[in-house]
Amino acid sequence: MDHSQSIAANRLPPDVLARNFSDAHPPLTAAQAVIEADRCYFCYDAPCIEACPTGINIPGFIKKISSGNVSGSARTILESNIFGGSCARVCPTEILCEDKCVRNTQEDRPLQIGALQRHATDWQMQKMKQPFARAPLTGKRVAVIGAGPAGLSCAHRLAVHGYDVTVFDARPKAGGLNEYGVAAYKLADEFAQKEVDFVMSIGGITIEADMKLGRDMTLASLKAEFDAVFLGIGHAGVRALGITGEHLDGVRNAVDFIEELRSSPTKSDVAVGRRVVVIGGGNTAIDAAVQAKRLGAEEVTLVYRRAADNMSATTVEQEWAQTNNVTLRYWSAPVRIDGDGGKISSITFARGLLKDGRPVYELGEYTLAADMLLKAVGQLFLPDPLVDDEILIEDGRIKVDAEGRTTMRGVYAGGDCTAGEDLTVAAVRDGRNAAEAINADLMMVGN
């Protein structure tokens, strides 16, 4: 271990790294699952269902755990959400289903819906078998761009309906943000790849890796070859801070740091600073900060422009960072990054407050010494590969109707490249719904 370097890999022994990046929230035991499932009131018109973007019949699947019908439980989940396994792990349930559990009102302790969902979907995935079969083949083919949750959810539903689907992805591995963009301890043990395999096991889905829209193919060529095209191309861009010093060594995009971590089997080759500052307020900021700490950074400070309430990372996520010894500083806007010999040495922030309903930064400045800065101030949809096409981009995202149709006939879109919450579960819903729209539209054409 080399402690002299300001940024270095291998700061912790391999066994500590392995522990730090293993499953952060281990699964419920069978006994725990049944005890927890028995707490469900089996509400009618349950508020939790409404709070789930994919509309999983939550009381239905929980009741089946309680009765010992785990197979039926998994099917109930997966027929609404084929990514039920990863959603069980990465969903901010505290602001979705669990937030709406009626037990909150009664006793301030909701059902552990996410953990129960994991229990049932894990059971199914261990069988290495899908509970679904394909309809008779339609003979039609659909291209899906992007092998993330939106694209694969779309591909799966289309495969179920009897379509053959080719999924193109710019990266070497399928999975999208599940594979590259989420903290390792949330989807431990190669879960993202296992889930991709599980989704693919329906049959009829082919993945073409290292194929980038605009570079290796165009929308026009795909339209000519396929009966329909679904765009699940996510965010390709990252917002900059727009301050001086961003070019200095040691300044990185948090998404790149997370991707490097996810691509490393042992984490021992991922370099991290001794004093790390993360700027941002979302889950990417939290994931970057906690993982930097768990890689062996001595001090990690997460700095956000506004108050805790304004962060898109939930309270649970913020507390997770705090229990991981990350210091959270609010109401601080980055002003400049200073360097020494081409390397970052410190970041200066302006202190702010809310004044007449607007944030103003007039309470003076402070400086944090840092040898690594991870920027997590937002990701952007980059419309570049689509500029020549007649697809309307609105407010920086592809415009779609309620079923996922773009303004170009035969082209559909969903997930982070369209408007709405940037959540895995929302992307899964978008892909699924677009598949239903594609099926409906192509059936109509067929007639």
Place this chain on the structure above:
Amino acid sequence: MADLSINIAGICSPNPFWLASAPPTDKEYNVRRALEAGWGGVVWKTLGEDPPVVNVSSRYGATRYNGQRMAGLNNIELITDRPLAVNLAEIKAVKKDYPDRAIIVSIMVPCVEESWKRILPLVEETGADGIELNFGCPHGMSERNMGSAVGQVPEYVEMVTRWCKQYTRMPVIVKLTPNITNILNPARAALRGGADAVSLINTIQSVVGVDLDAMAPMPVVGGLGTHGGYCGPAVKPIALRMLGEIARTPDTSVLPISGIGGISNWRDAAEFLVMGATSLQVCTAAMHYGFRIVEDMIDGLSHWMDEKGFETIADVTGRAIPNFVNWNQLNLKFKTLAAIDQDSCIKCGLCHIACEDTSHQAISKSLLNNERHYEVIEEECVGCNLCAHVCPVDDCITMVPQPFDGVQTWTEHPNNPMRKLPAEAG
């Protein structure tokens, strides 16, 4: 401080809580532990003639409900499988050390006068306070013409009771089986035979469940199952009704009652007392949690009696009996309406769906300020209580009595073809 001591048919105990004749009272070791824990008495597990019976391995099956263990318990164990002399010696030793507790001995021997004549003096010699005739065991022993095979034939009940009264000075409690159509028939037979008291209910014939792998009723004994006797919290409603029937019927109401059937806490105990019991017998709850449960039973009953101003158990016994009537005595003009406390409603929708699907469509579902809202439609509500039972929040749904005008029972109702108008009735 309420006085919990009782005297039932001349048998005294410092509190009404006895352990029923069952596995917990099979031998001296258990009984001593029970008496140390504070139980007022025990009914020693049924003695029979030598050679003793043989019991099978795997003896209990249980009902689970939504995670609740032992909501009902089913057993296929027979009477004591130890030699008579061993039991008698232990009973004698225990009674000597615990003179203030009630030690009652349960007996089951063949329905032959000689058999009863032979065993009664042996039991009397132990110093026991009384005997309980096991006419209830519904499995195994009944195949040998004992237990419920006797209890189901009132003539036999009367006959054996009479023998016992003839051959012992000890008070005789007749334990009744619920596996009959009318509990009053064996109760009257016991009365005719001279019984000093009755105890009820014994266990109910049951198949508690089926092992779907073994394809056999539970508990499975070497691939086979048999029916057993059902007890525990699940049978309490059946017991309360049978107790009340005996307590409210004029000729049988003279019989002191030892109540049995799913008593698990002081509240159950109070319910059995007000439905006519003087002493209370417990088994399943003790088998579930151990003898220590008696502490809260005593304590809780005592506090409740203080709160209600009851000084003795005699003040409590039978309190609810005047209000336990036939259906045709209920006032058809009385009406309650469900009322939902919106502040404590957690929006689970269970009241709505229960009423909508299975009752009277009297709870509406709507959105109010973007929140689920459930409201009683008073014109449709018949006051059935279903919503209040399904609601998971205590006191969220209450049944509010409405003003009513006079009394009209079915006896007088115009829809009753058999009605007697007051004039005709006279």
